[in-house]
Amino acid sequence: MKRRLRLGVVGCGEIARYTALLARFVPRLVLSACCDHNDEKAHRFARQFRIPLAFTEVEEMLETAGLDAVYLALPHHLHAGMIRRAVEAGKAVLVEKPLTRTLSEGVALVNWLAGQNAKVGVNYQYRYDAAAYRLAQAVRAGELGRVFSIRINVAWRRDESYFRSAAWHSRLDQAGGGTLITQASHFLDLALWALGEEAQEAAGWTATPRFDVEVETLAEAILQTEGGTLISLTSTMAAAVEEAVRIEVYGERGQAVYTDLPLPRLHVRGVRLGRHPLPVAGLHALQRSLRGFVNWVLDDQPYLIPAEGALVVLAAVEAVYRSAQSGRRELVEKIRIAR
Known part of the structure; x- marks a missing residue:
């Protein structure tokens, strides 16, 4: 069993900053690399969150950074293609919602994933x-x-x-x-x-x-x-x-x-509800979503939002x-x- 999940961040914008901040509080998760087409933005993000490697080309990051998974915080029209590239490189994927820009892209992607040995989750974090x-x-x-x-x-x-x-x-x-x-x-x-x-x-x-x-x-x-x-x-x-x-x-x-x-x-x-505790611990929904993803990739514990869902x-x-x-x-x- 792997002790830590080495995650690469693709897209160094606002939502990625929130994710990187909360990643510090997720056991067994380490941010190993980040990538943005804007070189200055990528290196600034790396400095801010003490990430050792910064890239402007996704292929280079996937090939050389020694990652287990990638987190995609990109414009919606890039989701489908980037997920395919990451899966083909042998990485698990956590993508910001929506899964894809259109339903047809999403269905085609999920059908393609059925033939891959890959874990792709979507960060609908309110489930956590x-x-x-x-x-x-x-x-x-x-x-x-x-x-x-x-x-x-x-x-x-x-x-x-x-x-x-x-x-x-x-x-x-x-x-x-x-x-x-x-x-x-x-x-x-x-x-x-x-x-x-x-x-x-x-x-x-x-x-x-x-x-x-x-x-x-x-x-x-x-x-x-x-x-x-x-x-x-x-x-x-x-x-x-x-x-x-x-x-x-x-x-x-x-x-x-x-x-x-x-x-x-x-x-x-009108009624009394059961307690229904969350499957993972944490103080914030995004933190728990990240922790659920880590547990899925490392321990095969179900993640609440797989791509098909x-x-x-x-x-x-x-x-x-x-x-x-x-x-x-x-x-x-x-x-x-x-x-």
Whole structure:
């Protein structure tokens, strides 16, 4: 058994900085290398987080850095190709959400991965949030009874620097979308995972208040799952004042409300939920996600979001975007994976 997982970071932007900071508190994880096409950025990142090797070419890092795995914090349109390159080099992969920019790319990738001996996980880190995990497990265990409604509100605020520092965020061909795919997909993933169902039909609306960009900064959606649960979703990055994320789950026996600020909390009425402890310890969801990935690669303990598990939310997101364009309800594409 390997004692430590040697991880390389690809893409030295804002989210990678958070990940590198929390990686210091993950047992058996060592940041061995980093890579960015901008040489100054790569070396500054290496100095800041005491990473011994910095690269501007991914192939060189994969061939020479002695890595076990890579963490990808890249524009969405680069995910599919970079995952393939890392897997072909014999590395495990943890990629920032979404798995890929489009569902078709994701399905093709997962089908390709079926023929590889590789572990690829997607960092939908809220599955490792203690309160969110407890909510999801309670729903899966039927403790709220049949769930008939879930309401999700994501009122976040971004300023011009969000697009200025990473211009790909503003481009539809690179990001695939805006607040829905980049931010709200975290919580839609959580809802669908909790239900253990795929979305079946979607109605959606998008707009772009406050910014002159190609992607939406406001999205509204209603989705119906295979089991008949209605999920209503509002997400924005244009809020005047940022608010806590709120997920309300209404079941036949009781209801539960998750909020993430100032700390993640779960308020329950009508029933008493089980404890449902997380499979890994830690103080922060991202830290736990990293620890879960390490345990998966080194010890073969299941990671909560393998690549195939991230397709369900991607299919739902695409249906909402199609609905926003067509002005009518859209069926969610069924996911077909080769077995």
